[in-house]
Amino acid sequence: MARPAAAATPALGALRGYRAYARRWVFLLVLSLLSCSNATLWLSFAPVADTIAQHFLLSTEQINWLSMVYLVVSIPSGVTAMWFLDSVGLRWATVLCAWLNFAGSVLRSVPCMLVEVQDPFAFLMSGQSLCALAQTLVIFSPAKLAALWFPEHQRATANVIGTMSNPLGILVANLLSPALVKKEEDISMMLGIYIIPAGLACLLATACLWESVPPTPPSAGAACSTSEKFLDGLKLLVRNKAYITLAVGFGGGIGVFTSFSALLEQVLCVKGYSNEFAGLCGALFIVFGILGALVLGLYVDQTKHFTEALKIGLCLTSMACAAFAVVSQLQGQKLVLAATCSLLGLVGFSVAPVAMELAVECSFPVGEGAAAGLVFVLGQAEGMLIMVLLTALPVRRAQPSVSTCRDGQDPLDWKVSMLLMAGLCAFFSCLLVLFFHTPYRRLQAEANVSPSIQEDVSPATADCTPNPAAAPCGSTSALL
Numbered sequence: 001m002a003r004p005a006a007a008a009t010p011a012l013g014a015l016r017g018y019r020a021y022a023r024r025w026v027f028l029l030v031l032s033l034l035s036c037s038n039a040t041l042w043l044s045f046a047p048v049a050d051t052i053a054q055h056f057l058l059s060t061e062q063i064n065w066l067s068m069v070y071l072v073v074s075i076p077s078g079v080t081a082m083w084f085l086d087s088v089g090l091r092w093a094t095v096l097c098a099w100l101n102f103a104g105s106v107l108r109s110v111p112c113m114l115v116e117v118q119d120p121f122a123f124l125m126s127g128q129s130l131c132a133l134a135q136t137l138v139i140f141s142p143a144k145l146a147a148l149w150f151p152e153h154q155r156a157t158a159n160v161i162g163t164m165s166n167p168l169g170i171l172v173a174n175l176l177s178p179a180l181v182k183k184e185e186d187i188s189m190m191l192g193i194y195i196i197p198a199g200l201a202c203l204l205a206t207a208c209l210w211e212s213v214p215p216t217p218p219s220a221g222a223a224c225s226t227s228e229k230f231l232d233g234l235k236l237l238v239r240n241k242a243y244i245t246l247a248v249g250f251g252g253g254i255g256v257f258t259s260f261s262a263l264l265e266q267v268l269c270v271k272g273y274s275n276e277f278a279g280l281c282g283a284l285f286i287v288f289g290i291l292g293a294l295v296l297g298l299y300v301d302q303t304k305h306f307t308e309a310l311k312i313g314l315c316l317t318s319m320a321c322a323a324f325a326v327v328s329q330l331q332g333q334k335l336v337l338a339a340t341c342s343l344l345g346l347v348g349f350s351v352a353p354v355a356m357e358l359a360v361e362c363s364f365p366v367g368e369g370a371a372a373g374l375v376f377v378l379g380q381a382e383g384m385l386i387m388v389l390l391t392a393l394p395v396r397r398a399q400p401s402v403s404t405c406r407d408g409q410d411p412l413d414w415k416v417s418m419l420l421m422a423g424l425c426a427f428f429s430c431l432l433v434l435f436f437h438t439p440y441r442r443l444q445a446e447a448n449v450s451p452s453i454q455e456d457v458s459p460a461t462a463d464c465t466p467n468p469a470a471a472p473c474g475s476t477s478a479l480l
Contacts, residue, residue, distance in 0.1 A: 019216040024149035028158055030204045031094060031145060032165035035138045037197040038101050039169025040176070041108070041131045042070050044194055045124075046262050047177040047279045048187075050269070050405055055184040056111065056120045060266070064391055066128050067262040071384035073132035078377035081136035083230050085369030089212030090144055097137035098205035104130030105198040112188035139166060139376055143356045144368035151218045152446060153301060160297030160353040167286045167349055170261055174282030178275045219446060233366035237374055242362045242438035247375045249436065250355045252428035253314070254379030255386040256321070256421055257348060261285075263390065267418065270411040271331050272402035281341040288342045289349025296350045304443065306358045307436070313351035314429035318422075320344040325422035329415050331402060362438035364445060386424060390417040 045052050049063045085093045108127030111120035142162025146155040180190040237243050265278040296313070300306050320343045327333055327340050356372050363371040394412035403411035 018151070018218055019214065020151045020154075020218040021149070021214045024145075024158075024214070024218075026208055027090075027094075027145060027149060028161060030201065030208060031138065031141055031162055033197065034094065034098055034101065034134075034201040034205060035142075035162065035165040036169035036172065037105075037194075037201050038097075038131060038135050038138055039166045040173045040194055041101070041105055041128070041169075041198065042135065043067060043170050043173040043261060044177050044190065047174050047265050047275060047282065048181040048190075049265055050275075051181055051184060052187065055187055056124070058121055061391070062121055064262065064387070066124055068384060068387055069125060069128045070132040070135055071258065071380045071387065073129055074136045074380040075377060075384070077133055077136045078140075078373055078380065081140060082367075082370045082373035082377075084137065085140055085144055085373070086230050086233070086367035090141060090148065091209045091212040093137045094141065094209055095205050097134045097141075098202040100130050100134035100137075102195075102198045102202040104128065104132075104134065105195045109188070109191040109195060112191055136373075136376075140369050140373040142353075143360050143372040146357075147360060147368045148213050149218060152443070156297045156301040156353065156357055157294075159357055160293045163353040163356060164290045164293045164349075167289055167352075171283050171286035171290075174264075174279040174286070178279040230367065230370065233363075233370045234374075236366050237363055237370065240363055242436060243359065243371070245432065245436045246355065246359055246362065246438075247378045248382075249428045249432035250310075250359075251375055251378035251380075252382045252386075252424065252431075253317070253348070253355075254352075254376065255381075255383030256425045256428070258379075258383040259387045259390050259421065260324075260344075262387065263414075263417075266405070266412070267328055267414045268337070269405040270403050270414060271329065272404055273334070273337075274404055277334060281338055284338055284342040285345035286349070287345070289345035292346040292350030293353055297353055300354055300357070304440065306354055306361065306440070307438070310351050310354050310358060311433045311436075313347050313354070314432055316347035317344065317351070318426040318429045320347055321425040322422040325418040328418055358438070361440045361442050364442035386421070390421060393417045393420065 045063055045066050049060065052058065053060055053063050081093070084096075104127045106127070107130060108124055110123045110127075111117045117123065142159050145162060146158040150158045176193070177190060180186055180193065237247075261282065264282050265275060268278045268281065269275070296309055300309050320340065324337075324340045324344055327336050330336075356375070359371045359375050360368050393416045394414050396412055405411055
């Protein structure tokens with residue numbers, strides 16, 4: 001596939017009137033902190049599920065719902081979040097998200113602040129629900145921020161940083177929750193500590209973000225951003241075969257990885273592994289995923305091989321997921337389990353930012369919020385179905401076991417669920433590898449209009465009036 005060149009000399013970009021502002025990095029920092037905080041709140045209970053259940057007198061199913069509520073809430077609220085991002089603006093979406101996230105983190109802590117609480121689960125679920133509303137705003141934002149504020153040679157990298165902040169939060173939760181909660185009395189301290197980054201993100205978002213878009217766009221693609229009305233854009237998306245294939249296939253992958261993160265501790269404790277080791281496996285999964293994403297992001301920024309990187313990554317992910325399904329059912333295999341989780345993160349998580357970039361490329365000129373958001377909403381819907389299915393299949397075994405689970409019941413047999421997870425991963429990967437083909441519409445439009453500059457320009461020296469000779473956003477060339 002022929003790819004349009006994206007790079008040009010700084011002088012030519014300056015003549016065209018495109019500017020990249022240094023404060024784009026501040027916006028990216030705030031968004032990344034907010035996404036990281038939201039993810040820690042999402043999975044803060046999962047690594048210590050048995051201790052939480054024992055302290056609040058809850059069932060394992062109720063603890064699972066504290067994670068699954070993110071999936072349930074994001075489906076109806078996702079469409080509203082897409083409209084909010086594309087119509088109201090990135091700044092107000094980020095500020096609203098920060099306040100929802102902070103309020104949810106505080107509400108979760110109420111059962112530990114008050115002496116007598118009749119129904120602690122109601123407060124925990126209400127707090128998680130507010131955080132889930134915040135997630136739909138922050139998880140769609142990296143692709144839009146990269147498109148509006150960053151020149152094309154930095155877009156994939158910015159998308160990687162913003163997108164990988166979410167799994168970084170999962171990493172923090174996997175490491176911090178088991179480290180903090182050694183006994184039931186430590187739960188209140190854990191909930192209080194998770195309020196701190198949520199409050200900091202809320203303060204920075206409110207005080208440091210002043211505008212949704214820069215005075216002068218950094219590229220021709222940014223100048224053409226959201227050139228379609230929201231409802232018209234949604235109609236274009238559902239008629240776009242390549243986009244629907246990507247949304248269903250990669251959305252299923254999101255669902256598989258969501259279920260993996262939420263159920264990891266419950267799967268491993270049955271075979272005698274400690275909460276700390278399960279947290280370590282989750283941490284390795286995220287760390288290697290972030291490293292892989294950074295390397296892959298830099299690669300596709302330079303080569304624009306988005307489709308090839310996605311398909312190769314998904315094939316390797318299917319094999320790694322199948323390996324985990326087998327190894328997770330064995331006892332005393334810490335080294336192999338740790339290596340398998342590391343490999344799964346390296347080849348699986350690393351393709352997430354690439355898929356989000358592809359969602360924008362194959363749907364241009366539809367708004368980035370709608371393009372990235374619909375993929376995520378489908379992923380949450382598929383994730384909810386997958387997680388319900390995976391948690392419904394295990395059966396309790398009464399025979400003697402080495403289980404370290406603390407829920408006081410007979411251990412569950414997760415073999416069928418793990419094999420099903422591997423099968424679903426392979427199915428979604430095959431769907432994308434065989435049927436996903438698309439031109440890079442945004443890159444083609446930018447090549448037909450003009451390239452952007454390759455250097456930072458401070459707000460004080462930036463020319464806020466683009467060159468009128470540049471092609472208009474609604475020109476036919478942008479759609480070719």
